[in-house]
Amino acid sequence: MDNADIVLQLQGISKSFPGVKALDNVSLTVKKGTVHALMGENGAGKSTLMKCAFGLYHPDEGSIFVGGQQVQLRDARDAMDKGVAMIHQELHPIRTRNIMENIWVGRVPYKKVGPIHWVDEKKMQADTQALFDELEIQLDPRRSMGELAAAHCQLVEIARAVSYGAKVIIMDEPTSSLTESEVELLFRIIRRLTSQGVAIIYISHKMDEILQISNEVTIMRDGQLVGCWPAAELTQDLIVARMVGRKMESRFPPRTPNIGAPYLEVEHLTSANPHSFQDISFTLHKGEILGLGGLVGAQRTELMESIFGLRPIASGTVKIGGKPAKITCAQDAIQQGMALLTEERRASGIIPMLSVLENTVIANQTAHTRQYTGGKLFLSEKKRQQDTQQYIDSLSIKTPTTKTPIQNLSGGNQQKVLLGRWLLTGPEILILDEPTRGIDVGAKYEIYTLMAQMAAEGKCVIMISSEMPELMGMSDRIMVMCEGHLSGILDGANATDERIMMLASTWQKAPEGGAVQ
Amino acid sequence: MTTKKKFDPKQFIINNAIYLILVALVIIITVISPRFFSLDVARDILMQSAVRIVVAMGCMFIIVSGSADLSGGRMVGLTALVSASLAQQAAASLKFWPGLPELPAFVPVLVAMLVGVVLGGFNGWVVAKLKVPAFLATLGSQMIIFGFSSLYFNMEPNRSQPLGSLTQSFRDIGSASLFGVPYIVMIALVVMLIVWVLQTKTCLGKEIFAVGGNLEAARVSGINVFKIQMITYSLAGALYGLAGSMEAARTASATSAYGNAYELDAIASCIVGGCSIAGGVGTVGGVFAGVVIFNVISYGLTFIGISPYWQNVVKGLIIIGAVALDVRKYSAKK
Known part of the structure; x- marks a missing residue:
């Protein structure tokens, strides 16, 4: 192997926490200009390994090479200075400041006049703009960070990593809170970065994404290395088998739907918040799994939290088992037999x-x-x-x-x-808001099985999900929302990606500003 | 993954730092002055700690629920005044309420606790309903309560004279003993027992921890957060009221200056005793040790003849040290 092509090498890394050996002699080699996927079930040690590479943890054993040089990473700042950046799964931007200040925080350009360092706003804006042009990000550097959607926050974070001259960017579940079109945008940026020689370490549970974007795949299990393969040699089934160490029969449990009488009836429900959902009516039957799809901002979470009594309602009725239910707080909802697994x-x-x-x-x-x-x-x-x-x-x-x-x-x-x-x-009615987000395949399958079991017992299940395969694989019917409106309900059997996407964007009047198209 | 159960001395020290420091202090003082290690000294220290323990228990409820309370000290002051004014002898020379007959000792105590509940309830309402951040809400009520204290103290015919001539039965609460154990210490111990049971054995206690640990998660889980906050502040108020009457009984007097800065000592004791200022963590045993440690310092340093001015220096260092240790306890995983 040509050493000049290797940007990051982890050799024999071990790390123990009290009571747990999280990493056991794990090695990883990342080549210039490639996307290197890192996969494994939750608890396999992916995040711990990456935290070692990013200086957040100090490994007990093993060595780290960046660009051929052995390094000791003191902390995250040290790692960034040496060319390793990390985009965390949950971002923590400074929401009250604007985009450019978020990018240059800690190293704001200044002009020195006498003893005082004056912030050079002009240079900061120009630098940010240049950075955005290079990455084809269409955002105004002066916009407040707090106004940005999750996808845009992530782009800003990537731009920040690039501004440090990162040679390797670690992305931890970057698509877990993105919609499909936003994922496309992210992939475009990733391809652009790799063409400039930057290497990406991509942690994700989503197989199709991994196979689509990555060059190599490293798989871990229980803190140990399973192996590293070129992505072209892998299939979803192979990856799953190697991750779990057993053969996974299918991604979704088999079930024979047995739909009963209507149980939850929602009529003309409108939120007390004028910017939220309006005039939503639907019926949920016993033994049914109802999928709830839509883009970010479709107010799906708001709808479910309002039915559960966490948010105020302006008008409309909710009937449970044919009787009007007055639910103004979570305790009412629980006593009426509802349960809500929240998104966050x-x-x-x-x-x-x-x-x-x-x-x-x-x-x-x-x-x-x-x-x-x-x-x-x-x-x-x-x-x-x-x-x-x-x-x-x-x-x-x-x-x-x-x-x-x-x-x-x-x-x-x-x-x-x-x-x-x-x-x-x-619960008689189980509401699950993005129940499998950021969860490994094994646990996912267990959650699906549980849903199927609940439905088989005649309970009602509602699942909010942004993952198409999951929506289509598990739901008896799929309800799609768009900007606070119910845009349609599809039969699970004949729903397709295209039809769901159509409904999810039906109410869209004008495309949002920025780069999402 | 392997799980090993092994005695880790470093972890043991971090987890039990407060008790170890307490033992170390006692040993050091005893080595310098062996007479320190005696039942009499222990009883003195517990008597001095009793009022502080009750205040700190109230404070702990609020800290565990993720809130803060700066009004506790002034509440102790006002309730000390109220209870003393109701506990005067019939023939007191300068009587606060002329013509008031001599009341059984429990009456002033109960009235003081009731006043505490009302004031605590007010705090709770401001925090839970008006959504004023607890720190500022109770900073405001601290001033309001002190204002009322001064007004009450200055009423005709008292005109800001220290209250005295309290009935024997009321003073007994603060000074008499049963089988060598002072009543005031017994009260503190009973309060601790009740708080411990409430915290660890009842649904209410668990809900307070949940609200302090993650308010949103508690709300989603069906906990009435408003109710819990009202209850914690009212309960704390009741304990401040009890502490106020204990303080009046112990000193056989009361002025509007009573209780000044007790809330800061209580917060310090809670933090030194292992409560997390972020909420959701706190034990009766830890807070008790926190209170006692401060009293061992003041009593012990005087005992071995060190200038009392050094006491504050030592106390301050212990607060900083305790929090520094605590921070390490939670980041020990790194």
Whole structure:
């Protein structure tokens, strides 16, 4: 191998945390101008490895070479100075400042007059513009960061990485919150970067994307290296088999839908927020899985959170089992047999410092306190423990003990704890908002199986999803929203990518400013 | 992945720092002055700690729920005044409420607690309903309460004279003992027990932790966040009221200056005792140790003849050290 072509090399990296060996002698070689995909189930060690490469963690053993030189990365800034950049899955821009200040933060161009460093706004804007022109990003450098959609925030972050002269850019689940057209835009930028010799390390769970964009694929399992292959030699089935170490039969569990009587009836529901959804009517039947598709900004989350009582409603009715239901807070909803797994696991899901146990029982304990106290004052520790253990077993949650703080678990396991939290409330209507986002294939399949099982038991399931295959693979019917309006409901059997996309953009009046087209 | 269960001395020290520091302090002082290690000294320190413990328990509720409270000290001051004004002897020379008969000792205590509940409820309402950030809401109510204290203290015929001539039964709360254990210490211990049970054994306690740990997640899980915030502030108010009457009974007096800056000591004790200022973390044992440690310092340093002015220096260093350790506890994973 020609050494000049290797921009980043990790050799024999090992890293342990108290109680866990997260990385065991893992090596990775990334060549100039290529996209190198890094795959593995949650907890396989991908993120830990990348945090070592980006200086956030210091490996216990092994060495790191950047551009042929062995380096010790002190921290993220050091890594960036040496040419390694990372785009995190969850971005934290400074929303109150504008785009160019976000890009140059920490190294703002200045003019020195006497003892004072004056910010050189002109140069900053020109530099940013030049950077954007080079990457074909169509954004005004002076726009406030807070106005930007997730996809645009990501572009800004990429531009920032380029401005540091990054030779390697690590992207952790870059498409997890992007719509399909935004993914196209991202891919265009990635191709442009690789043509300029930049290498991309691409972490994702989405097979089609990986096969489409990457040159090489490294697969990890349980903190160890499985191997590295040229993407051309791989297929989805091969990748899955190597990731899980077993053969995955199918991506979706088989099911025979048994649709029953109407159960949830929503009529002319309009949000109290004039910019949100309007006049939404739909019916959900027992035993049905209803997919809810649409682009970012279609107000799908807002609709579901309003039905669940978290957001105020201006008009319209919700009937459950034929009876009008008055739901003004989450507790009403839970007592009516509803459960809502929210989209933002960190913001509105987990209670990070509390234990797996507390996180599991909290909703049921609040809504059905009697189950835990038997009408007395004190909680039954035994019952709490039993309920938690039941879901640790049935959802195969990987956790050392029930007392472990949930923040120590991997993302997929956190998500399963949250699912357990809701299943424990014995829901008749289970609403899942992007339930498989950022989750590995194994856990995904388990969540699909669970949905199928719930439906088979005659429960109703609503799944908001931005992933087409998932929408089409799991739903009996697909409801599509666009800019707060219900644009159509498709039968699951004859839904296609094109028809869903059509409906998702039906209400679109004018294309948004910026680069998304 | 392998899981190893091994005794890690570094982790043990980090997790139990507060107790170790307390033991170390006692040992050091005892080595210098062996008479320090005695039951009498322990009882003195506990008596001095009792009021602070009750205030800190109230403060802990609020910190665990992810909020803050700067009004606690002034609430102690006002309730000390209220309880003292209702606990005067019938024949007191300068009586606050002339003509008021001598009341059983529990009456002033209950009234003080009720006043605390009302004021705490006001704090809760401002924070939970008006959505004023807790730090600022309670900074405001701190001033309001001190204003009312001064007005009450200055009422005719009292005109800002220190309240005295309290009934024997009321003063007994602060100074009498049963089998050598002062009542005031018993009250503090009972309060700790109740708070511990409430926190660890009841649904309310768990909901307070959840609200402090992640308010949005708590709301989605069906917890009535408004109710929880009202309850935590009211409960804290009740404890401040109890502390106020304990303080009046202990000193057999009261002025509007009582309780000044107690809230800062309480916050410091909570933080030193392992509460997270971000909410969601806190234990009765830790906060108790936090209070005691400060009293061991003031008592112990005086005991071995070090200038009392050094006390604040040592206390300040301990606060900074405790938080620095705490930060490491949560970033220990890196």
